[in-house]
Amino acid sequence: MSWETPPSFFRGLSLKDLGTDEAYLNISSSSASPFYLYTLSDDCDLCPWQRESEVGAVGRLLKKVHAHHPLRLLVRSSGSEQYIRTDSGLAEDNVICGEQSKLFGQFGVYDLDLDSCRLVTALEPVNTWLGLLVCLLVYIGLGALAFGLKKLPGQPIHKLERWLGWRDEKEATGKQRLRSLDTFRGISLAVMIFVNDGGGMYWFFEHATWNGLYVADLVFPWFLWIMGVCIPMSVRSNLKKNVGLPTVIWQITVRSVKLFLLGFILNTLGGWIDLEKLRVPGVLQRFAISYFAVALVGNLLAKVKLTGGDKTCWYTDLVDLSAHWLVMGTVLCVHQLVVWLLPAPGCPQGYRGPGGLHDWSPDRNNSGCIGGITGSIDRAFFSTAHIYGNPTAKSVYSASAFDPEGLLGSLTTIFQVWLGYQAGYILQVYPDVKDRVGRWMGWAVVTGVIGAVLCGGSQNGGWVPLNKNLWSISFVLVTSCFAFVLLSLLYLVIDVKKWWKGQPFFYAGMNSILLYCGHSVGYNLFPWHFISGDMRLHAERLPEALWGTSLWVFIAFVLYKKKVFVTV
Numbered sequence: 001m002s003w004e005t006p007p008s009f010f011r012g013l014s015l016k017d018l019g020t021d022e023a024y025l026n027i028s029s030s031s032a033s034p035f036y037l038y039t040l041s042d043d044c045d046l047c048p049w050q051r052e053s054e055v056g057a058v059g060r061l062l063k064k065v066h067a068h069h070p071l072r073l074l075v076r077s078s079g080s081e082q083y084i085r086t087d088s089g090l091a092e093d094n095v096i097c098g099e100q101s102k103l104f105g106q107f108g109v110y111d112l113d114l115d116s117c118r119l120v121t122a123l124e125p126v127n128t129w130l131g132l133l134v135c136l137l138v139y140i141g142l143g144a145l146a147f148g149l150k151k152l153p154g155q156p157i158h159k160l161e162r163w164l165g166w167r168d169e170k171e172a173t174g175k176q177r178l179r180s181l182d183t184f185r186g187i188s189l190a191v192m193i194f195v196n197d198g199g200g201m202y203w204f205f206e207h208a209t210w211n212g213l214y215v216a217d218l219v220f221p222w223f224l225w226i227m228g229v230c231i232p233m234s235v236r237s238n239l240k241k242n243v244g245l246p247t248v249i250w251q252i253t254v255r256s257v258k259l260f261l262l263g264f265i266l267n268t269l270g271g272w273i274d275l276e277k278l279r280v281p282g283v284l285q286r287f288a289i290s291y292f293a294v295a296l297v298g299n300l301l302a303k304v305k306l307t308g309g310d311k312t313c314w315y316t317d318l319v320d321l322s323a324h325w326l327v328m329g330t331v332l333c334v335h336q337l338v339v340w341l342l343p344a345p346g347c348p349q350g351y352r353g354p355g356g357l358h359d360w361s362p363d364r365n366n367s368g369c370i371g372g373i374t375g376s377i378d379r380a381f382f383s384t385a386h387i388y389g390n391p392t393a394k395s396v397y398s399a400s401a402f403d404p405e406g407l408l409g410s411l412t413t414i415f416q417v418w419l420g421y422q423a424g425y426i427l428q429v430y431p432d433v434k435d436r437v438g439r440w441m442g443w444a445v446v447t448g449v450i451g452a453v454l455c456g457g458s459q460n461g462g463w464v465p466l467n468k469n470l471w472s473i474s475f476v477l478v479t480s481c482f483a484f485v486l487l488s489l490l491y492l493v494i495d496v497k498k499w500w501k502g503q504p505f506f507y508a509g510m511n512s513i514l515l516y517c518g519h520s521v522g523y524n525l526f527p528w529h530f531i532s533g534d535m536r537l538h539a540e541r542l543p544e545a546l547w548g549t550s551l552w553v554f555i556a557f558v559l560y561k562k563k564v565f566v567t568v
Contacts, residue, residue: 015107020201020536021068023104023125027061027075029114035096036079037061040086042101043069043209044396045460047357048083055114067104067125068203074099075114083360106538131539132200135546178427180490183502185226186509186556187486192219193519194549197529200542210354210393211465213478220283220468221416221479222486223512227287228294228420229487232428235298245299252295258568259288266520280386281378281405284516289410290417297327298421317429317439321422328418332473335411339470344369344376352470354393355400370399371406374470378406391469402469409471416476419447423484433496437488444484451477507556514559514566515552527551 018024029035034056038049055061055075065071075097097117104110105125112119195216199205207216238248263284272278301323318325343349347369353359355370369375370393378387379401387403394400426439454474456462464474493499508515522528528548535541559565 016534018064018107018536020538020541021066021106021128021203022064023067023106023108023110024123025063025065025073025104025110025112026122027055027063027112027114029055029060031114033077034079035114036076037063038074038076038084039065040072040074041066041069041396042072044357045211046353046359047397048085048360049074050357051079051082051084054079065104065110067106067108070101070103072099072101073097073112073119075112075117083357083362085361126537128202128538131537131542132202134539135200135542139546178491178495179502179506180487180494181226181229182509183490183494183506184483184487184509185223185512186502186505186507186553188219188222188226189508189512189515190505190549190553191215192223193515193552194545195219196519196523197545197548198541200538200545202538202542207392207468208459208466209396210358210469211467212459213466213468213475217468217475218479218482220286221476222483224287224290224413224417225420225423225480225483227291228417228422229424229427231291231295231298231417231421232424234295235302236428238299239302248299249296252292252299255568256288256292259284259291262517262568263288266517269520269523277385279388279403280382281388281403281407283405286405286410286413290413293331293414294417294421297324297418301327317422317425320429321425324418324421328415331411332415335408335415336473338408339373342373344373347372347376352465352467352472354391354397354402354469356393356397358393358397358399367398368400370397370402371470374406374408375402377408378403381407393469404469404471409469412471412473412476415473416471416480419443419476419480420483423487433492437492440484440488440491444481444488447477447484448481451475451481504553504557507560508553511556511559511565513568515556518555519552 015024027035027037034054036054037052039052040047040049049072053061053063074095076094077096078094097112097114100112100117100119102110102119106128107123108121108125109123110119111122195205195207199216203214205215208214263282263286264280266284267279267282303320339352340350344351345368347355347366351369351372352374353366353369353372355366355368355375358366360366370391371378382403384401387401387406389401391399391402391404393402422443423440426436430436430439451466451474454462454464454477455466459465462474464472466472466475466478468475490502494502502509519528528551530544533540535544
């Protein structure tokens, strides 16, 4: 049966009423008594059963359900409770059909017969993976074609090769650069644009609802980490040029203020210019704060002479940065002490959940507890009107306002940038490839193991779950682990073996701030974005997101060839 042809009980309704990742659940009963449907999504951690609808006597209920996470169903003869905790025992009272879990498919129709308590598929869902496979094969084909053209001999394509940067070894900037760093930055930027453009509406390309680590959650920490890698280069340059400390501090302050103001201005996109509701924190604001702290510490505690090229041993970088580590360790300890010991008003001490329905009970209302003390500090400092009003936890947990770029999380963000600084300092100290890659991979193991222990290797478990909204220390360590590994691989492939020059991501990495701001401003502008029909299918949304991303990368390529580079 095709998805355009509805079953008999579905006559008179249309699948066009369904949105992306939605399905229909038909519940029917021949009993003379009413029944009540309770649901619980696997995406909602420690949440209670929620009463959704009443099934009338000898009646039928046709209900929309989401099709991105498994949904648990429970049918009871009593609907006096709006919420039921799974550990309260009430979930077993008055049960007509016991708990069933189902991962529904997009545009599928499912029939739950209360007489037999059987859940069957009445109309098969569409294939949501086909579009992803086709787009992947297209990009692989384009990459193979480019590689094939590169290998072809003869003069006719020599100009094309030079145009694409395959044989032109001189950088457009006239400077020797570590191409792997710019490529890493470009990869992060391309992924950011893609997920911001919807990522084809696939849930795993979005941000995690609260705890967890999805594709979109990698972008921001990687950007910050790369910024940390670059800071030792500027420190070394200042030392070589004998730039006075007051001048250095002034330069750091000016750049930080520029980043903060630029981010503040971008917060007004979409008509958010009401001064009584203008959001203060933001992505570039977090960049500004963390850059200021790490660059300031790096320059204040810098050695008179960096040891790059001199005789070094395995602990040289650790000894050189021992004072820096003391400062950053103190920053991290302050954050942890505040999170664990300072109670938020009306919340349990050390609470770090999303509030709302999370860990709900009849005698406890978590509506104002989102983020615990982290959220409480932002609401007290900025006021609720000036922080982000639509956090990822709002739709699932019925949570209140929370800003993922707030004040307290800036402390662990500073530590993440500092881990990048450590990676960049290794570049300055150790000239040998084995020493560099070996130390990066060593840091990857250390950060990865500690992060896995803290989160218990699970999404919601462990002492400190992975959480981008809170910028938890486990989140910092795990994302930094991936960054150390990716930089090592790119460094070997691009700068050492020269098997690849980083195209096309290298070009995006050379103009990251311009592409970030341009993408933010052009978010709903043609030709980057367009609508054709209702575009509810993943196969329709995915090419549109990839088109917008590819167009921005091409713009970066044109700017690179014209030697146009924008920095702050």
